Amino acid sequence: MRAEDCVLWGFAALFILIPLASFLVYGFFFVVDNSVVYRPTLANFAEILSNDSYRTTFFKTLRMALEVSAINLVLGYATAYFIWLRPPAWRNFLVIALAVPLLMSYIIKIYAMRGVLGTNGLLNSVLLALGIVDEPVSALLFNLTAVRITLSVVLLPFMVLPIYISLERIPNSVLNAAADLGAGELQTFARVILPLSLPGGIVGAMFTFVLASGDFLAPELVGGIEGFTYGRLIFSQFGLAFNWPLGAALSILLMIVALAVIYMARRLGNPRWQR
Amino acid sequence: MANHETGGLAPNQDLPLLRIRGLGVRFGTFNAINPLDLDVRDGEFLTILGPSGSGKTTLLRAIAGFQTPSEGGIEFDGRDIAEMPINRRPFNTVFQDYALFPHMTVRENVSFGLRVRGTGRKRLNDRVDSALGIVGLEELGARYPSQLSGGQQQRTALARAMICEPRMILLDEPLAALDAALRRQMQNFLKSVQRQSGITFLFVTHDQSEATTMSDRICVMRSGSIEQIGTPRDLYYRPKSKFVASFFGASNIIEPCEIIDVRNDVTSVRTPVGTFAVAGPAPEGGSGLALAVRPEAFGIGNGKPANQIELTVVSVSFIGSETITELKHRNTSLEFKMKARSDPAAIPPAPGSVLTVGFDPAECALVSGDTG
Ligand SMILES: Nc1ncnc2c1ncn2[C@@H]1O[C@H](COP(=O)(O)OP(=O)(O)O)[C@@H](O)[C@H]1O
Ligand SMILES: [Mg+2]
Numbered sequence: 001m002r003a004e005d006c007v008l009w010g011f012a013a014l015f016i017l018i019p020l021a022s023f024l025v026y027g028f029f030f031v032v033d034n035s036v037v038y039r040p041t042l043a044n045f046a047e048i049l050s051n052d053s054y055r056t057t058f059f060k061t062l063r064m065a066l067e068v069s070a071i072n073l074v075l076g077y078a079t080a081y082f083i084w085l086r087p088p089a090w091r092n093f094l095v096i097a098l099a100v101p102l103l104m105s106y107i108i109k110i111y112a113m114r115g116v117l118g119t120n121g122l123l124n125s126v127l128l129a130l131g132i133v134d135e136p137v138s139a140l141l142f143n144l145t146a147v148r149i150t151l152s153v154v155l156l157p158f159m160v161l162p163i164y165i166s167l168e169r170i171p172n173s174v175l176n177a178a179a180d181l182g183a184g185e186l187q188t189f190a191r192v193i194l195p196l197s198l199p200g201g202i203v204g205a206m207f208t209f210v211l212a213s214g215d216f217l218a219p220e221l222v223g224g225i226e227g228f229t230y231g232r233l234i235f236s237q238f239g240l241a242f243n244w245p246l247g248a249a250l251s252i253l254l255m256i257v258a259l260a261v262i263y264m265a266r267r268l269g270n271p272r273w274q275r
Numbered sequence: 276m277a278n279h280e281t282g283g284l285a286p287n288q289d290l291p292l293l294r295i296r297g298l299g300v301r302f303g304t305f306n307a308i309n310p311l312d313l314d315v316r317d318g319e320f321l322t323i324l325g326p327s328g329s330g331k332t333t334l335l336r337a338i339a340g341f342q343t344p345s346e347g348g349i350e351f352d353g354r355d356i357a358e359m360p361i362n363r364r365p366f367n368t369v370f371q372d373y374a375l376f377p378h379m380t381v382r383e384n385v386s387f388g389l390r391v392r393g394t395g396r397k398r399l400n401d402r403v404d405s406a407l408g409i410v411g412l413e414e415l416g417a418r419y420p421s422q423l424s425g426g427q428q429q430r431t432a433l434a435r436a437m438i439c440e441p442r443m444i445l446l447d448e449p450l451a452a453l454d455a456a457l458r459r460q461m462q463n464f465l466k467s468v469q470r471q472s473g474i475t476f477l478f479v480t481h482d483q484s485e486a487t488t489m490s491d492r493i494c495v496m497r498s499g500s501i502e503q504i505g506t507p508r509d510l511y512y513r514p515k516s517k518f519v520a521s522f523f524g525a526s527n528i529i530e531p532c533e534i535i536d537v538r539n540d541v542t543s544v545r546t547p548v549g550t551f552a553v554a555g556p557a558p559e560g561g562s563g564l565a566l567a568v569r570p571e572a573f574g575i576g577n578g579k580p581a582n583q584i585e586l587t588v589v590s591v592s593f594i595g596s597e598t599i600t601e602l603k604h605r606n607t608s609l610e611f612k613m614k615a616r617s618d619p620a621a622i623p624p625a626p627g628s629v630l631t632v633g634f635d636p637a638e639c640a641l642v643s644g645d646t647g
Pocket of ligand 1: 302307327328330331333334
């Protein structure tokens with residue numbers, strides 16, 4: 001291994017792997033009378049897998065994350081495609097406009113969404129103004145749909161950017177070649193543009209899924225009781241229940257799912273022709 | 276080679292396959308193509324030759340439809356195609372960067388034109404097999420472009436452009452990215468494919484020798500205008516302008532020239548370095564004339580050549596098969612270059628010595644000077 005590699009791995013170990021491991025290792029301990037007993041056990045995992053409400057929350061959350069990814073794949077692709085079709089000067093502006101929210105505080109964005117979705121919120125005003133509803137709808141907030149909407153909006157840049165980058169990378173001459181060989185606009189899109197930009201979509205879906213499945217702030221602030229997700233379950237073990245070992249064990253399960261998704265996305269998002 | 280002498284005339288000479296009239300392209304206020312006329316004959320290999328920035332790519336893009344012309348008309352086979360969408364134009368392009376579809380195998384790339392037309396499987400496979408056979412890629416059909424060498428990508432791009440059996444193929448500097456040896460090989464290959472298929476090739480290059488070896492006719496471009504069109508021989512032996520003369524290697528330019536006599540197809544001109552005879556009639560509208568002489572037309576000695584100049588040797592460089600002598604005229608300080616076959620027995624002249632250099636009236640040309 002070269003010297004630079006050693007340094008890099010050293011930093012990674014020092015600042016990421018060691019803190020992470022020293023936390024995750026709690027998953028193999030247990031709690032008696034509010035204090036941690038440092039003796040290895042698999043009891044936490046056995047409890048999680050046998051507990052119906054943990055399992056339901058787990059699968060409900062994964063399903064919600066999958067739905068958010070699917071919605072965002074469509075929304076994100078449309079947005080990225082729209083930006084890509086603008087003249088070059090516009091494109092850069094739009095991409096930056098899209099990236100700016102990423103620099104904003106996460107909690108502020110979620111409060112903003114809470115404002116949008118509330119009874120006096122923007123969405124209700126629009127629905128009222130359009131005459132779609134007669135009086136403000138309270139069903140937009142404090143349920144799982146509110147979580148879906150909030151996460152979709154907040155995570156959209158993570159979908160748009162990788163798709164936009166893969167669209168940007170398609171050489172103009174390749175599109176010209178498709179037209180030159182007789183393909184109309186629809187065929188060029190279906191046979192050339194879509195397959196060439198789909199790897200970006202897969203990466204974006206991966207980001208969205210992993211971030212949505214682990215999130216606890218959005219469900220906490222806009223989810224209400226229906227929006228109790230796995231992230232909140234984990235959080236409650238550290239806060240309310242004060243059961244770090246169970247919280248760590250729950251985290252380990254989620255991490256395994258996340259790693260599996262990342263691995264799959266790497267395979268799918270890096271097709272044979274790219275290697 | 277006979278091809279070159281006749282200009283490779285196709286049977287239907289009076290009806291060009293591609294007819295360009297007054298075609299101009301402007302970018303803002305900049306004229307990338309000044310309104311120009313060009314005829315491409317059916318079955319010929321026509322090369323657009325010119326230095327970088329002369330508008331070759333823009334002209335080709337306008338023909339292919341990637342660039343909307345500011346004015347003028349394009350007719351293909353008697354039909355006006357100026358407004359026709361790219362995907363309906365009845366010819367295909369080989370791009371400089373090949374522009375292969377990276378997510379498709381060689382086979383899928385080549386078959387693309389047939390697939391978008393919904394060609395049946397059996398017919399498609401036969402056509403692709405035969406196209407891959409022509410370009411010698413039968414074995415590599417399952418590879419992706421990223422797994423191909425430059426030459427193989429080039430062949431794939433050619434097969435892809437040929438698959439729909441177009442009557443004309445446009446090629447924009449297709450060999451520019453290849454190394455010298457492969458380039459020569461691909462030149463021969465392209466030329467033979469063109470000859471065997473009978474497809475009209477409209478080829479773009481900035482390389483004079485490439486244009487000369489491959490083309491039936493060459494169209495020399497300069498600053499968005501056509502400088503001269505003709506067979507390689509025409510351009511080599513009868514350049515019309517200083518620009519074409521230097522582009523084709525007649526680098527000794529003697530000017531100003533004044534015509535003093537025209538008799539029996541021989542024109543006599545007076546120049547600052549002497550009076551010379553030039554074969555052929557005087558060019559028309561001859562203002563600002565110059566005499567262009569190829570370096571290899573010069574010979575030492577007092578033999579037969581009718582034209583002679585006394586020149587001082589500046590330097591002699593031996594470059595293997597040839598020896599290049601840099602010379603200078605004593606009074607005018609005009610510079611000359613002489614290229615001759617190296618002679619093992621000869622003693623190279625010392626710098627500063629004076630030589631009598633001669634050239635044949637048939638080996639020089641009267642050309643117009645710079646017009647703009
Ligand atoms: N899209 C464009 N916008 C502005 N100027 C252009 C554009 N395309 C080409 N040009 C200009 O037109 C001239 C001819 O370019 P080009 O046709 O590419 O030349 P060549 O292919 O002979 O090198 C160049 O000066 C170039 O800068
Ligand atoms: Mg060019």
